[in-house]
């Protein structure tokens with residue numbers, strides 16, 4: 001059975017789904033079944049809301065001050081479960097909440113998601129992946145039209161900037177140095193910090 005809660009590199013993570021509308025070139029899911037304390041992050045069956053909450057109840061979070069929603073899938077693909085889990089953490093555990101997302105929650109769900117989740121979270125890390133729609137499409141390979149997905153992700157990030165205490169955009173260092181520089185310029189223009197993640 002796959003882990004819902006797992007630890008990795010000193011952090012604690014919640015893996016609520018394996019669903020994702022993208023096929024990123026650098027997706028960590030291609031590197032193995034497990035990560036950190038989890039032998040497998042592939043769910044045989046997608047966990048229910050109750051199973052997620054039960055996993056949160058059972059885990060000892062006392063060594064941690066933050067929990068991150070990030071696993072082998074896109075958390076906004078299971079928005080109701082994500083919302084319920086964030087509410088549970090906020091109301092019952094003394095932890096900050098971060099979500100790592102591809103920023104396509106609005107496209108996936110068909111309604112504005114940032115406004116609904118923002119009251120429950122402390123930070124959000126959004127995958128910019130590339131500075132242009134063309135490169136974004138090649139790197140992220142979304143099931144949506146690439147330009148539409150890129151614009152939706154940027155719009156989502158801009159709204160998060162005004163709603164969430166800490167919003168960050170990320171690129172992975174698999175793209176060229178010039179594209180990282182262009183990503184930095186784009187982030188400067190929209191006023192959101194960029195974090196360059198190392199591919200490992």
Ligand code: SF4
Pocket residue numbers: 020021022023024026027028029071072073074102
């Ligand atoms: S958005 Fe995340 S989970 Fe989905 S393919 Fe890209 S890296 Fe993998």
